[in-house]
Amino acid sequence: MNEQDKNPQKDQIDKLFGELEQLAQQQQMDLGSDLSTLKAKMVPVLKNRETTACSPWDKVCLARHVQRPGSLEYINMMCDDFMELHGDRCYGDDTALIGGIGTIDGRAITFIGNQKGSNLKENIARNHGMGHPEGYRKALRLVQQAEKFNRPVVSFIDTSGAYPGLASEERGIGEAIARNLKEFSVLKVPVLCFIIGEGGSGGALGIGVGDKLYMLENAVYSVISPEGFASILLRDSSKAEEAANTMKITAEDLKEFGIIHDIIPEPVGGAHKDPQLVASHIKKIITRDLDILCSKPADRLVRYRIKKIRGIGHFNGAQSWWDQLLNIFQLTRALK
C-alpha cells in the first residue's frame, strides 16, 4: 500500500476542514477564527485517534450504522456493469440476499451479498438484511451457476443473522444454511468473502465459506449478537456493550485468531464517510486475489480451502490429520 492509504484518517479530516471552509465562504460566514480554534483543538484528539482504536462496541455501532454502504452500493461502485439475478427457482425471491453477475475490468464475477436497506422503508422491504431460506438457496443457485461457467465468486456479508421467524423455520433455514456450508466448501471456483458490516452468526456464515475472508476495519463477526450473549451468559440483555467488549468480534481479534486473512482500512468515522475509497480498497483486493486464484487448478483450490477449514479449532489433544485428508482427496479423485 502507498503512503496515502496508511493514514486515511488525516486525509479525511483535512478534506473535511477544506469542505467546511468552502461552505463558510459560500454562505459568506466568517468562521476564520472559530475554524482555527477547532483545528487546534482537534489536533491532539486526532493524534489520539490514530493510535487508539475505537472500542469493540463502537465498532458494533459503526457496523450497524444506517448509512453504512451495503453490498449493492459496493457492487455498483466497483463494477463496470452489473446485472442482478433474482429467485431461488423454487419458492421465491428474497430481497434480503442479493446476487448477480458483474464485471470488473472485463472479468465476469458472480456476486452475492446480504442486503440491508439505507432507510427505514427500504429496511423493512429488505427485512433488515435477515435472509429467509430462499435467499440462501438463491445464493447457492448463483454460485453453482458460477461454477458451471468457471466464474469466480465474491460474497459480501452484512447481516445480523438469518431471519428467526415462523416462515424461515417452515421452509428449513437450518437445511438451507447447512447445504451452503457444505457446497461452498467444495466449489470449484475461487470464492472471496468480505465482511462489510455485521457478520451475524449462521446467517453470515451461510454465504461466508470461501478461499479468502476479509473484514472491513469496523466490521464485526460473531457467533451470536452482543445482545444475545448478554442475555444468555451475562443474564442481562442491557449489558450488550460489556458483552461486545469480551466476545472478541473485531477484525483485529479475528486476524489474530487466523480466521480472516486481512483487514481493510476505513476512513475516520466509518465506511459511510467515503464509500468510494472503501470500494477502491475492496476492488484492488478482488483483482489481486483473482489474478492469483483463477490461475490455480480447481482441485488444488478446493484442497487449500478444505485444509484451512479443517484446521480451525482450539482444543487440547490435536493430532495431525493431513495424511488422512490427502488419502480422502485421492479416493475422491478415483471416484470421478
Added chain:
Amino acid sequence: MRDSKKEHYASFDDVDTKKIVTCPSCSSSIHRKRLEDELYVCPECGYHFKLTPAERIAQIADQNTFEEFAADLTSRNPIALKGYEAKVSQNQRDSDLKDAVVVGTCTIDGQETVMGIMSFQFMGGSMGSVVGEKITQALLQGADTNTPVILFTASGGARMQEGIFSLMQMAKTASAAALLEATATPLFIVLTHPTTGGVTASFAMLGDVIIAEPRALIGFAGPRVIEGTIGQQLPKDFQTAEFQQKRGFVDAIVHRKELRRTLSFLLSAHAKRGR
C-alpha cells in the same frame, strides 16, 4: 442455547435413590426398571427421554463392539472468557464425559459403522471446538475407510463461550460431510430431542437419510426467540419432528424400539455388494 436444568433426565438420576421417575410430558410415575426395559420411552405417552451416549450405544451397537476414538480431546478457552474452564470442569464431573459428543466405531448386526452420539447433558450439547473436531473426525474416518457414519444429534446450538471458533465448527463439520459425500459413503442422521441452532444448520441437516425420534424438538432459532422478537403466534406442533417431516426435512420418524432395526436395514441397503 436452551436451559437444560428444567429438563428431566431419567437416566441421569441416581439409580439407587430414585426408583420412581416422573415423565416430564405426562407426569405419570414410572418404575426405573420398567423405563429401562422400555428403552427410556414413557409407557404411558411415548415420551422419549434423553439418553446418555453410553445408553445409546447399549441400545444400538452390537454388544462390546464400540471402540471410542478421539476420547482425550478437551476444550480450551479461546476467547479467555471468565468462568468457562470452571463450567467445563463442572460439566465433566457431572456427566462423566469429556465434552458433548462421543465418537467411535462399532458394528450393528455385524455391519461396521462409525458412530457419534451427542449429549445434551454436557453444556446443552453445545458445539465448540472439541465437538466440531470429533464430529469432523468421525465423518473423515468414514470417508477415509469408506464406512457409513451414523450421528445422533442433541444440541442447543453453537457453544458461544468459544466465540467465533464455535461458529466455524459449523463450516468444519459441513465440509467434512462434503468429503464423505464425495467418497460416496452414506451419512445417517438421527435427530433427537432437542436439536437446534448451529448443529441444525450444519451436519444435522446433511444426512443422506435423516431420522428423527418422535416429538423431538428440531429447529434453527429457539421458539422463545421467535416468539419474543417477532411476536408471532406459533403453531402447536412448531419445530417438532412431526412438523419437520410434514415440511420435508425429515425422512422418517422412528420409535426408539425400531431404531436399531431401522439403522441395521439402512446399513445393509447401502452395503456395496458387487457394484
